[in-house]
Amino acid sequence: MFSKDVKLKAINDLNAGIKVKQVMDKYGIKGTATLYQWKYAHDKFGDDGLIPFRNGRTIHDYSFKIKVIRWRIDNIKSYPDAAKHFDITAPATVWYWENDLLSGRLKPKFGRSDTNMSKEDQAKKLKDLEEENKHLKVKVAYLEKLKALTQKNKKSQTNKRPK
Structure with a gap:
């Protein structure tokens, strides 16, 4: 774990024109992605973007998480690309959301059902059901793409003949 200093x-050295490899060697950084992630976080959020764990957590609602996952799948982008596009500091967050979606843990928050629902409550429930429908559509699209990829890999492996 690297300190904020x-x-x-490292970012200042990089901005001063020192080559990436030299900066990595100087500070013992193993990968360029780490250095570029720091630079992006610093450019986007200032010095606070370099603090490993900020006080408090940002809470994203269900529809935002689905929007991020859908965008990543539809545009065939990586987790860091999705995080950058939606200003999420940690790309792993998107990965966790996607895994939660696939395992069924990512669900819209529903309140207690009430038989005497007002029109406002009915509208909210309808909105929640529409969100769940979107969730299921994203999940189906993801699984279909995954199935297509596995079939493609399987087919390419069976077409290869040993010499």
């Missing part, structure tokens, strides 16, 4: 020094 080390991250700032």
Whole structure:
């Protein structure tokens, strides 16, 4: 784990024109992605973007999570690309949301059902059901693409003949 000061020094060296490989060697950074993620976080959020765990957590609603996952799948983008596109500091967050969606843990928050629902409550329930419908459509699309990829890989492996 690198301190905020080390991250700032590495970013400043990078901005000063020092080559990426030299900066990595100087500070013991193993991958370029780490360095570029720091730079992006610093450019986007300032010095606070370099703090490993900020006080408090951002809570994203269900529809936002579905929107991020749908965008990533539809545009065939990586987790870091999706995180950058939606200003999410940690790309792993998108990965967790997607895994939660596939395992069935990512669900819209429903309140207690009431038999005497007002029109406002009915509208909210309808909206929640529409969100769940979107959730299921995204899940089906993801699974269909996954199935197509596995079939493609399987087919390419069976077409290869040993010499």
